[in-house]
Amino acid sequence: xxxxxxxxxxxxxxLWIDPHEPKRFAFxxxxxxxxxxxxxxxxxxxxxxxxxxxxxxPQNLIRLEWGEEHELAPGVVVRLHxxxxxxxxxxxxxxxxxxxxxYSGDFRLKPSVTAEPAPVVPCDILVMExxxxxxxxxxxxxxxxxxxxxxxxxxxxxxxxxxxxLAYTLGRSQxxxxxxxxxxxxxxLAPPIHSMVRVYxxxxxxxxxxxxxxxxxxxxxxxxxxxxxxxSRIVKRAKDPVTIAATGxxxxxxxxxxYPTDRSFPLSDHADFDELKEYVERSGAREVYTVHxxxxxxxxxxxxxxxxxxxxxxxxxx
Numbered sequence: 001x002x003x004x005x006x007x008x009x010x011x012x013x014x015l016w017i018d019p020h021e022p023k024r025f026a027f028x029x030x031x032x033x034x035x036x037x038x039x040x041x042x043x044x045x046x047x048x049x050x051x052x053x054x055x056x057x058p059q060n061l062i063r064l065e066w067g068e069e070h071e072l073a074p075g076v077v078v079r080l081h082x083x084x085x086x087x088x089x090x091x092x093x094x095x096x097x098x099x100x101x102x103y104s105g106d107f108r109l110k111p112s113v114t115a116e117p118a119p120v121v122p123c124d125i126l127v128m129e130x131x132x133x134x135x136x137x138x139x140x141x142x143x144x145x146x147x148x149x150x151x152x153x154x155x156x157x158x159x160x161x162x163x164x165x166l167a168y169t170l171g172r173s174q175x176x177x178x179x180x181x182x183x184x185x186x187x188x189l190a191p192p193i194h195s196m197v198r199v200y201x202x203x204x205x206x207x208x209x210x211x212x213x214x215x216x217x218x219x220x221x222x223x224x225x226x227x228x229x230x231x232s233r234i235v236k237r238a239k240d241p242v243t244i245a246a247t248g249x250x251x252x253x254x255x256x257x258x259y260p261t262d263r264s265f266p267l268s269d270h271a272d273f274d275e276l277k278e279y280v281e282r283s284g285a286r287e288v289y290t291v292h293x294x295x296x297x298x299x300x301x302x303x304x305x306x307x308x309x310x311x312x313x314x315x316x317x318x
Contacts, residue, residue: 036056039060045066067079084116190226242262245261246266280306
């Protein structure tokens with residue numbers, strides 16, 4: 001049902017799946033920068049379409065509601081299902097000649113406070129991301145991590161220091177903002193994050209109080225900036241700033257985080273190792289192909305009796 005040509009491709013529908021280069025026709029699972037391109041035409045969810053056009057300007061898009069059928073070609077039908085990763089993130093279901101393929105995209109089964117909940121979609125063939133596909137990437141419950149993060153923030157504020165949350169402009173920032181809502185911190189958002197929060201609000205997500213961060217005007221505030229802006233004027237002019245990352249890579253400590261940070265907490269918008277295995281088990285897939293993660297994850301699945309392969313290796317379904 002699919003081919004791997006450097007990216008995933010559905011030949012019978014002439015559809016590329018999350019390609020890294022511009023294509024004639026593509027499915028975009030979500031609007032993170034490493035998943036979007038200016039394709040001639042794209043299939044997306046409604047929320048992803050709104051965010052995508054905020055980032056890239058007007059696009060030629062086929063916007064699908066959750067579960068809505070769209071015929072790519074005679075006998076080839078696709079549907080979108082929430083992926084639970086960020087707002088609008090989607091799984092792609094393809095039904096062709098009685099067989100069902102699901103591409104999970106970046107997903108998370110645990111509930112999100114800012115993204116639609118992800119179902120496990122039954123399928124014959126599962127192509128899944130496995131970002132955290134090693135057994136030690138098991139994330140502690142959010143109910144344990146958030147109080148620890150709040151305690152750290154309060155301690156820094158009491159010391160007269162500035163907590164600086166390093167959070168991606170799309171997804172992580174909005175979820176952290178929502179998770180910290182009930183603690184009534186003075187939260188100041190770097191301009192790109194502030195702008196994206198407004199997009200979320202236009203899509204029906206509500207937040208507590210926040211304001212736009214300005215250099216020299218962040219005393220007593222919790223400041224949100226994208227990781228690449230950790231040396232920006234907003235941070236440099238903050239009073240004794242301490243950077244904090246909230247990411248799944250924090251399981252490995254500060255050294256595991258892919259950008260410099262002073263503190264780290266294990267919060268992720270991706271599935272952890274147990275969720276990856278849970279999806280495989282509950283989907284009933286006869287074949288599993290892995291992408292976007294550790295090569296050995298498919299070996300862990302094989303050890304559990306699952307027919308699993310890297311996506312680059314095409315194996316016919318029996």
